[in-house]
Amino acid sequence: MEDIFAAFEQAALRPLAYAREWKRTHDSRVVGIFPMHFPGELAHAAGALPIVLQEDQEPITIGLSALFNFYCGYNRSIVDQALRGEFEFLDAILFGDHCVQLLGTADILREHAPQPPILFNQLISSLSAPWAEEETRKAFAQTWKELETLVGHAITPDDVRASIRLHNRNRALIREIYQLRREGRIALSGRGLQLIVKSSMTMDTSAHTALLERFLAEVATRSPALRGVRVYLSGHLCQAPKPEILDLIEECGGVVVDDDLFHGFRFVATDIDETGDPLDALARWHLARNRRVPCPTLTDEKADWDQFLLGAVARSKAQGLIVMQVKYCEPHMFFYPEIKEAFERAGVPHLLVETEHEQMPMEALKTRLETFMEIVKRRAAA
């Protein structure tokens, strides 16, 4: 088991080093992807290693020469890494999300770090539009074409279907881990689960899937679930929460039983149809995943994040909700008041934690978390 987590950790904590080494040993291409809605399947089908570009933990220095300090930590970190030359080994970056900050970041990269090229095809963010599926299909078709130019050979529908099957298998295994955790059948810390999901965003999917299969075979015979106040984590779009915060939640008596984090269940929640036209399947997936786990960066008349969260908290038998909001993340800031009101109306305890790229006052956070756990316990005892 230790060797499995060592491998997850290597890919999750040093993703660019992992990708560089993969590129060297496979003599192939590595394609970066900006979060949160662009699939890795097309790049994988092209024979490349798709990796979700991550916020790193370095202090932001040179990046502030190109971007204001009132941008979210993810954008500032990406600009900083680009200006440090960290992305030069990539062969391309795929991008198409509608985030005003990330659109600016992409332009900064194009100017200051033109290698790698950015293959930009904007995905529709208004999912209720009658043409949403058709436009999404066009965006993926254009990406497909541009990837073929990049790699210099055709990508067949069968190639894409094979990649979809592999990624579906990977997502299904991670969802299985989630289910075991929800049911209290395995002991897996928040940090551990983040390593699993985050490494899946970087690691060769076949290798990662093999490790997941081993993990699931071995974990069944391991220790019983962690005990404590059952909490659900929500938010933290684009970048992973600091593992220290996940540790602190557990130190304060909490057990994370479920989440909708991008570096969590959101990333693996929805599969892509393995049959038929892969472009149709990818387009339908873009629309379907927001119904499964609503995202505040997308507008959709049929999706309600607050109602989804109330249901998800109940289904996972969580006793409280911790909302982790990245400082300067505008979509999350727009939707947080609705979540707060919905949980107040439902009488479910909740706590807002604002996180930053820079170091946070952990002692102050500890006090707030301890208080929150006490409130949850008293509410349960009342």
Place this chain on the structure above:
Amino acid sequence: MQTTSERIGSASPVFGNGQRANRLKTTKQGGKLVNDYWSDLFAAKDDGRKVIWYNGTYIPPFFHAHDVAWVHGEAWAAYLAAKHGELPAQAAGELRGYDRELCSYARTHIGQALIDLRDLKEGKLGIAPDDPRALTMAKLPPPDMLINAYPYCSSGQQWDEITYRLFGKRIPIFNVSIPLLWGGRPDAAYLRGEEWNERSQYVAKQLRAMCAFIEEHTGRKYDWDRLSEVMGFVKKAATLRLEAMDLCSAHPAPASFFDWIVSIAHVNFLPGTQSIVDYFQAVKDEIAERVANGEGAVRDEKYRLFFDGMMNWNKVGWLADKFASVGAAVVAGRYTHMSFWQEPELIDLRDPVLGMAQNYLICPNNHGAPIMIGEINKLCDKFDIDGMVMHASRTCRGMTNSQFLIADSAKRHGRQALFFEGDVADESFYKDEMLNTRLEAMIETMDARRRAA
């Protein structure tokens, strides 16, 4: 000469030589058109007209042609700010949990939507029911439809989604997606290339669907001939505006960025009638007269600047006077000179929709940086610009995104650049003394450069 206290009393900055901006006289007449628009809007429900709340680009001709009333969220936020009513609205938003780092237009607009008569009557927000601010707030007719058509800015789309949800999802909403012109394909250029053609058709298709949406919710057939008629006035007004702007390449510049700022409403959301044509004709005539007389928007013009970023609506007059007091004419700006029917020749009055879509697509933010900066540089050359004033509008990241790139480019072209922080509708982000210091430094540098030349 004015004393310091007199200058403070006149709400002008205590800075520079005390000279104030020489504002165009005709813009005062333009104020009446704006007031008429609001009065008409406030009476919309009495007249039985449906009301559309919208955000984003300048789509009101579609509404005007169908005889529905319209409320532009940004304009309403600016209107409240002008009436000193933005603070209670922002406080109401904050009370619900909206972070002050969110777009202050949105916070003001959403906050205002949260203030209903019941809250006012109960004094929950600390405003008396007969407070003039409360009376102003109560005038806005509620929406029958919501339409969002924001180029580039994702926050703009989310803002209307929240408004839709605030009204319990009972008001029908329509989203027009105006995708970014990234300009990454080999044939990409300003108004050219495969991406431009595809996106133009895509937005035009959505605008036609938007009209079907309006038809559906008014129960009346859309009158396309009327749209052509309305656009005839808009096209004439836009052309006159651009011609008047071109006259400002004269030295001294006869009108400033701030004169164009107070004329934004007329091309942005006022009805397309003969009135706006007459207005811009009057503006152009006054400017031509000034050119003939050698009269500048700034007395003793020494420097010519370009204003980049969204306007700080709380500080329009203040900033106009501040720059005038150091002999700096702010001649042009990204917000004023690169948007609002910037390419009227694209509009074919026999079928104006495609040309309208194309004008919406070229909102300057909606170009990838290389093409946008190329267009900025052309303007700077045309208006003989010495330096750039970069307004880092704290909560309008759509405008701040490329500002370091713009400043870098300006410096490569031998122009100075200064940054100052402020915001579109939240005055608390503005720090006057910071701007003073940086403006003085830029002036010193420009002087030194001239002495060395």
